[in-house]
Amino acid sequence: MTEAPLESDQRFIRIQNYIDRMPSLSTTVTKVLDICNRPDTSANDLNRVISLDPVLTGQVLRLVNSAYYGLPNQISSLTRAIIMLGLNTVKNLALSTAILNTVGNESSQILPMDLFWTHSISVGVTAKNMAELKGIPFAQREEFFIGGLLHDLGKIVLINCFIEEYDAVINQVRNEQGALDLAEKSVFGFDHGEPGRMIAEKWKLNSSVTETLCFHHQPDKAEENNRDLVSAVSLANMYTNILDIGSAGDPYQNEYLLTAALDRVDISWEQLVEMDEKIQDEIEKAQVFLQVSREGGTA
Amino acid sequence: MNIRFWGVRGSIPCPGPLTMKYGGNTPCIEVRFEELDRLIIIDAGSGIRELGNYMMQHDLPKGPIKTEIFLSHTHWDHIMGFPFFTPTYIPGTKLKIYGPVSYEGETLEQIVGGQLSYRYFPVREAELAADIEYIHLKEGRFNLGDGISLTTKYLNHPILCLGYRFEYKDKIFCTAFDTEPFRNLFCTDPEDPSFDEGMAEEGKLVAREQNEMVESFCLGADLLIQDAQYTQEEYESSKTGWGHSSYEYVCAAAKRAGIKRMALFHHDPMRTDAQIDELAEKYCNAGSNENPEIIFAREGFQIDL
Known part of the structure; x- marks a missing residue:
């Protein structure tokens, strides 16, 4: 017996739950951890490694724009985020996001x-x-x-x-x-x-x-x-x-x-x-x- | 508003015969609104110990102590005096502690109050008699009541750090420490393999824009207490990225921002009284219509606004 197709509402609940803890792409995670753990990470490398992962980029921008910092203007560029909040802050945001999990399997x-x-x-x-x-x-x-x-x-x-x-x-x-x-x-x-x-x-x-x-x-x-x-x-x-x-x-x-x-x-x-x-x-x-x-x- | 310095030194307390004149305690500033019977404290460096003792003698006899501490950031030199701030041990004291914390970090209470745990100190935070409330502060504009307004601005320091702008009646009092000028962190050498024109251009643009925003934040201040730990030569030779400014940069910026009086602050622990006197000869002046009056902050010095 096949299961009945899900109603839209049920689908959206499942989607929302997934988005709440959406993982990074496994393609980039090792490199993110490598770059972010280096004490001498350059701004260019940091920007680049984050911007190569769609999930990580979105998550970092989300944190930068979150109520946590209360910045009045929405930031839509990693370059801007790195200058304004500093290398350390963005590095830590990326690290804490990247280690969550990875999309795979x-x-x-x-x-x-x-x-x-x-x-x-x-x-x-x-x-x-x-x-x-x-x-x-x-x-x-x-x-x-x-x-x-x-x-x-x-x-x-x-x-x-x-x-x-x-x-x-x-x-x-x-x-x-x-x-x-x-x-x-x-x-x-x-x-x-x-x-x-x-x-x-x-x-x-x-x-x-x-x-x-x-x-x-x-x-x-x-x-x-x-x-x-x-x-x-x-x-x-x-x-x-x-x-x-x-x-x-x-x-x-x-x-x-x-x-x-x-x-x-x-x-x-x-x-x-x-x-x-x-x-x-x-x-x-x-x-x-x-x-x-x-x-x-x-x- | 009456402002008094209880600690003006950066990094670590450095008491001794070579720092007697300017003082060896780390940051703590008393901001007194006499007519409102209100006291605001900025930072809880080692200087707050003496301020606490003063409050025990002069404020407590008038009734329970009620005060607010605004922390610029949570680096150790700005919070280390907190366990020695005697009013926290007195029943009836009401304390609000405001400050920024980074996303990945612990809460303000864990960072500041966490100093009172057996591994560091013989008294636990839970044993303090005062009623303490911790408030995570962000960039914005806030009404502090009694006609006092506060604007906060993120500065440029290795952790999240806020500058404060208090406005009361027609007076403006600002703090901008710990901070260094925003700069383009991205590679600008086209020969470098990591060079990216987009990042280089935007980095330059954002750094300039942020420096202009810091100047607008301080615009027209009657008093600005400003981070100035290094000479430009020291800054460029080995201190870039440490989160502190040079005398040369801040003097030029204060002029651009129409500051009336600027107190240079967060003196390097290596700087002796004689050396600061020498720097004062070079940078201090009485001020004029176009130029701000410039002084070097020293412990015990008071300014009426």
Whole structure:
């Protein structure tokens, strides 16, 4: 006898419980502990090692923005957090978060964590490069990286909360050669944007990053002043999927949606492709930094 | 407001013949609002022991002691006098202790009150007769009642540290210790393998912005008690990142912020009276319309605002 499908309310309770103690990605944890435990950690290394882990980045920003410090302006950049609160504080925040636990086992069969990590980094780097191309000032570019890095975290939650049903989602994508978010909707009644929004709210990320996690498959739903970021990440995500850089379970892209995404950002496909070398280079540097296997083995 | 210094030294008490003039106790400042019959204490360094004794003679005879201690941060030189603050042993004393604590750390009570445990001291905190309340303080603006307002600002020190700005009637009194100027912590050398242009640029921007915010925080103060432990040469040669400022930097910043009077504070324990006198020759002045009056803080010195 199969179990009755869960009601939405029950699903959201399970998701919320998972988010409350969401673990880091196993890909980066060893390196985080290594860097943070060194007495002579440089600001550059600290920033880099945190920013290579989507969960850790979100958690550190959450703590920096939490009522604990009472800082009146939301901080959406690790660079800013490190200057304002100091290396020691941020190092300790990262350490205390990283040692919680790691995402692994269950999720690794469906979505190998190294591939997911590579996908996330690629979307972050691509979005940041787009921001540069569009003349966005330095101080705002890190937000594009962070939005890209974190955009798919909702998937980690869905997989870890509903492992068997997510298997069905992946099969449906494969059989129908369709979009992942639509398959998620048909199985759960919502896609990974919804748990993405719940994570962003729990972590108190600012409105534009929150909407990126929620609406990167429907950028038109984002508020007007968040649309630059959401649209850039949406396009960076399609680009990364088309070029098959890592994987987040969504290999089939719709040509019509791609054209719309290019128009929205007002950028040409050729301009995107010109960035490719730079993007690959940044991913490779990150991999060397973490000494992660480039073969994409499971976590 | 009447301000009196009970401890002006940084790092560790250093009593002895070479520090008689400026004093060897670590930070403690008495802020007295005579007309309100209210006393606020800033920091509980070794200087608070003498202040406690003074309060036993002058305040206790008028009735039970009620006071508030605002800790700039919890480094040891700023809390070490607490177990020797006699009013905590007197029934009827009411004490509120405010201060910042870092996320990963213990509570304010564990850090400050935890000094009273058998491993360090013969009396346990539970045995204190006073009614003590600990309050975790953050950056913000607070109404302290009686028309006193308090603004707090995170400074730049190896742990979370608050500067205080008290405003009462038309007077402004600020503290900015322990702190050093915010600086770009990110690599700015394009030849360095870890160089990242984005981090380098944003780091520069945020450091400048934070330094401007500290100056606005102190803006127009009638009195600013300012961390100044080093000369610029000492700071640059081996003390960068220790969380303390140079005379040169703070004098220029005080001028920019329109400070009326600045007391240089948190003297290095190695600095003798003769050396401070020599520095005073160089940096102190009576003040003018454009320049703040500058003094070196010394134990027992009082300032009326």
